[in-house]
Amino acid sequence: MIKVGIVGGTGYTGVELLRLLAGHPDVEIEAITSRSEAGLAVDELYPNLRGHYPGLAFSEPDPERLAACDAVFFATPHGVAHALAGELLERGTRVIDLSADFRLKDAEEWARWYGQPHGAPALLEAAVYGLPEVNRDAIRQARLIAVPGCYPTAVQLGLLPLLEQRLIDPDHVIADCKSGVTGAGRGAKVGSLLAEASESMKAYGASGHRHLPEIRQGLGQAAGQPVGLTFVPHLTPMIRGIHATLYGRLTNDPGDLQALFEQRFADEPAVDVMPAGSHPETRSVKGTDICRLAVHRPGDGDTVVVLAVIDNLVKGASGQAIQNLNLMFGFDEMAGLQAPALMP
Ligand SMILES: NC(=O)C1=CN([C@@H]2O[C@H](COP(=O)(O)OP(=O)(O)OC[C@H]3O[C@@H](n4cnc5c(N)ncnc54)[C@H](OP(=O)(O)O)[C@@H]3O)[C@@H](O)[C@H]2O)C=CC1
Numbered sequence: 001m002i003k004v005g006i007v008g009g010t011g012y013t014g015v016e017l018l019r020l021l022a023g024h025p026d027v028e029i030e031a032i033t034s035r036s037e038a039g040l041a042v043d044e045l046y047p048n049l050r051g052h053y054p055g056l057a058f059s060e061p062d063p064e065r066l067a068a069c070d071a072v073f074f075a076t077p078h079g080v081a082h083a084l085a086g087e088l089l090e091r092g093t094r095v096i097d098l099s100a101d102f103r104l105k106d107a108e109e110w111a112r113w114y115g116q117p118h119g120a121p122a123l124l125e126a127a128v129y130g131l132p133e134v135n136r137d138a139i140r141q142a143r144l145i146a147v148p149g150c151y152p153t154a155v156q157l158g159l160l161p162l163l164e165q166r167l168i169d170p171d172h173v174i175a176d177c178k179s180g181v182t183g184a185g186r187g188a189k190v191g192s193l194l195a196e197a198s199e200s201m202k203a204y205g206a207s208g209h210r211h212l213p214e215i216r217q218g219l220g221q222a223a224g225q226p227v228g229l230t231f232v233p234h235l236t237p238m239i240r241g242i243h244a245t246l247y248g249r250l251t252n253d254p255g256d257l258q259a260l261f262e263q264r265f266a267d268e269p270a271v272d273v274m275p276a277g278s279h280p281e282t283r284s285v286k287g288t289d290i291c292r293l294a295v296h297r298p299g300d301g302d303t304v305v306v307l308a309v310i311d312n313l314v315k316g317a318s319g320q321a322i323q324n325l326n327l328m329f330g331f332d333e334m335a336g337l338q339a340p341a342l343m344p
Pocket residue numbers: 007008009010011012013014033034035036037061074075076077078080098099100148149150182183184185186187312313316317
């Protein structure tokens with residue numbers, strides 16, 4: 001049994017960690033922080049947890065208590081892990097950061113996109129980008145994990161087979177993505193109000209979203225050269241879910257694309273390549289750590305279309321964070337992550 005801490009326990013990814021870890025056989029929660037709800041029992045704020053964590057209450061972030069944990073998740077806004085991760089790592093606690101603090105390898109690029117100086121550039125070398133489908137061996141050895149963003153997870157998983165095999169033009173890749181409103185977090189925002197977000201859909205960040213450099217970094221590594229990506233996110237009236245429609249221009253005879261995808265992900269417990277002709281739905285992954293993919297080649301032409309769906313709070317955040325924890329501590333990779341999606 002390992003002891004785990006969560007910084008930022010009242011947010012959507014924090015409570016999702018609690019929901020998933022309630023079914024994990026090897027983990028107990030030692031500390032869960034919130035500055036605004038310190039003292040409140042977790043099941044008072046989240047009644048779905050009643051009976052699972054008796055006596056567990058939110059507390060102010062306390063480095064001593066966190067350092068007593070084997071691992072600490074940061075489910076906090078950008079910049080918070082920068083301030084605390086170094087001390088925890090020095091004291092032997094492993095850090096799994098769900099924010100973007102350690103995702104970009106270039107501290108100056110991070111500062112440009114996140115509008116603040118990078119708070120811990122010295123830790124960047126040790127940080128491992130926690131996409132198991134690419135970095136599984138490095139994750140097993142890591143002490144600091146940068147959990148990928150939600151859009152970056154869906155986009156990279158959908159495009160990896162094509163870029164790794166140099167089958168599409170790396171200069172012209174398009175990712176047209178839709179997210180549910182929990183992607184914006186639990187904090188009150190006008191755009192997340194029922195009357196603003198329901199029965200409507202809008203693009204945002206079309207001329208530059210902070211996930212663009214993260215996706216480009218990962219796709220560039222897969223392709224072995226820089227990738228020219230157009231990425232347009234949209235807000236859609238659903239609670240959870242990411243749907244990515246990905247377009248690439250074929251440069252080589254791709255052979256059997258369905259077989260390529262099936263082989264690439266054959267041993268991946270969190271990726272499901274659907275039968276040829278499928279159109280995966282976000283609700284088929286709701287609450288799960290699964291990315292469902294389908295590959296199409298309309299009219300046998302030179303455009304390949306990949307459809308990728310994930311739950312932004314699970315494979316796009318807390319589930320993927322637990323997949324990383326499992327790898328780091330030698331547990332079954334999908335421990336705590338086995339339940340199928342809710343349907344309907
Ligand atoms: N929502 C999503 O789909 C995804 C989110 N992420 C990332 O995960 C992180 C958390 O997201 P989400 O759960 O949506 O965020 P929320 O806004 O819902 O929650 C943020 C949490 O962090 C705590 N917090 C805020 N400021 C600080 C601080 N300075 N020090 C300590 N704790 C703080 C808050 O509690 P309190 O203020 O009471 O301390 C709260 O519990 C973010 O970096 C986000 O970008 C990643 C992938 C997907």
